[in-house]
Amino acid sequence: xxxxxxxxxxxxxxxxxxxxxxxxxxxxxxxxxxxxxxxxxxxxxxxxxxxxxxxxxxxxxxxxxxxxxxxxxxxxxxxxxxxxxxxxxxxxxxxxxxxxxxxxxxxxxxxxxxxxxxxxxxxxxxxxxxxxxxxxxxxxxxxxxxxxxxxxxxxxxxxxxxxxxxxxxxxxxxxxxxxxxxxxxxxxxxxxx
Amino acid sequence: xxxxxxxxxxxxxxxxxxxxxxxxxxxxxxxxxxxxxxxxxxxxxxxxxxxxxxxxxxxxxxxxxxxxxxxxxxxxxxxxxxxxxxxxxxxxxxxxxxxxxxxxxxxxxxxxxxxxxxxxxxxxxxxxxxxxxx
Numbered sequence: 001x002x003x004x005x006x007x008x009x010x011x012x013x014x015x016x017x018x019x020x021x022x023x024x025x026x027x028x029x030x031x032x033x034x035x036x037x038x039x040x041x042x043x044x045x046x047x048x049x050x051x052x053x054x055x056x057x058x059x060x061x062x063x064x065x066x067x068x069x070x071x072x073x074x075x076x077x078x079x080x081x082x083x084x085x086x087x088x089x090x091x092x093x094x095x096x097x098x099x100x101x102x103x104x105x106x107x108x109x110x111x112x113x114x115x116x117x118x119x120x121x122x123x124x125x126x127x128x129x130x131x132x133x134x135x136x137x138x139x140x141x142x143x144x145x146x147x148x149x150x151x152x153x154x155x156x157x158x159x160x161x162x163x164x165x166x167x168x169x170x171x172x173x174x175x176x177x178x179x180x181x182x183x184x185x186x187x188x189x190x191x192x193x
Numbered sequence: 194x195x196x197x198x199x200x201x202x203x204x205x206x207x208x209x210x211x212x213x214x215x216x217x218x219x220x221x222x223x224x225x226x227x228x229x230x231x232x233x234x235x236x237x238x239x240x241x242x243x244x245x246x247x248x249x250x251x252x253x254x255x256x257x258x259x260x261x262x263x264x265x266x267x268x269x270x271x272x273x274x275x276x277x278x279x280x281x282x283x284x285x286x287x288x289x290x291x292x293x294x295x296x297x298x299x300x301x302x303x304x305x306x307x308x309x310x311x312x313x314x315x316x317x318x319x320x321x322x323x324x325x326x327x
Contacts, residue, residue, distance in 0.1 A: 015224050022220035034213030044215055051223045052230075121206035140207035168203060175199050 003067040010058055022051050028068060028142055029075045035137045036079035038126055046082055050075045065151055069144065073152045076134065083130065117179075124174050132167035135160050229303045233296065240295040 001009075001020070009017035026047065033046050053074050061070055125133060134153060138144045139160075144152065149160045216222070258266035273280050 015228060018227065019220045019224045022223050026215055026219060030213045030215050031211060034211060040213070043213060044219065047215060047219070048223050048226065052227065055227050117202055118206045118209060121203065122211060125207075125211075136207055137211075140204070141211070168207075171203055172199055175203065179199065 004063065007058060007061065007067070010055070018055060021054075025054075025068065025071050026051075028072060031137055031141050032072055032075040032134070033079050035125070035133045036076070036130055037082055042082070042086075046078060047075075050078045053078060065148070068142075069148050069151055072138065072142065072144065072148075076152050080130075117175075120178065121171060121175065124171050128167055128170065131155070132163050132170075135163045136167050139164055232303065233300050236296050236299050240292060243291065243295070 001017075006017055006021050006024075010021060029047050029050050030043065033050065034040075034043055037043065037046055050071070054071055057074070061067070125136060128136070131153075135149060135155075138149045138152060139146075146157045146160050149155070150157050153160070155163070254266065258270075
């Protein structure tokens with residue numbers, strides 16, 4: 001069943017179709033929401049709120065963009081609202097970038113020898129400002145295009161590219177910090193998996 | 194330092210699943226919540242419908258009085274006027290019972306039966322519970 005048929009069924013009141021829609025898009029929503037709010041105990045509630053909004057506004061959906069882009073926009077806005085409401089201290093403003101010191105401090109605390117490289121990168125992603133985490137997730141994990149990310153987040157395409165570049169550069173810098181020559185062997189093993 | 198390897202590690206880490214978990218029955222739970230939330234609207238509409246029917250009956254009696262037979266209606270009205278306090282109380286009571294039955298009780302029943310929210314302290318605790326359940 002394609003998205004158009006699915007929407008038509010949901011609008012007719014078919015609840016099974018809506019369950020199907022949730023199953024289809026819950027991974028997308030949980031990735032965006034999870035990366036933004038970073039709280040497993042609140043994740044289910046926020047995801048549920050996203051799908052409630054999807055249900056309530058499905059009648060207003062116009063097929064100008066893909067359904068996944070539309071749902072991602074709702075997930076992004078809901079997560080940002082959640083952060084504004086409950087985590088006022090989080091770095092939502094693009095001017096605030098207090099990550100460098102955090103990352104360095106955490107680097108010292110992490111015993112790299114006992115930590116998987118992927119896990120290490122994940123931890124570093126979680127320490128990035130919310131805009132960086134958003135663009136990284138949308139571009140690399142969900143494979144949205146720059147234009148789609150622009151639609152979802154409202155950030156100009158140039159900003160999206162810039163955030164992506166800067167986020168990756170930061171992560172790479174942190175990787176360099178922990179991966180010494182001795183660890184390169186481990187890196188090779190992982191990349192050849 | 195081999196830049197290419199670092200790039201590969203980064204690309205792979207960025208595109209790998211971050212491991213956020215939702216319950217296996219998440220989709221059906223969301224659907225149930227929606228059905229429950231929509232149900233009160235249906236109940237309220239039903240209440241309005243019955244209220245409309247009642248008002249319609251009153252209008253019918255008024256029509257009967259003004260256009261067909263005044264005597265019978267006058268007698269009935271005078272009886273009601275004599276006992277207007279009792280009549281008003283009975284009507285309010287009936288209306289309250291009706292509203293409670295159709296709207297309030299159902300709404301409260303839904304609220305009381307909301308699934309209990311389990312708060313996990315961390316991701317591993319959640320994973321452990323899911324594994325135990327499966």
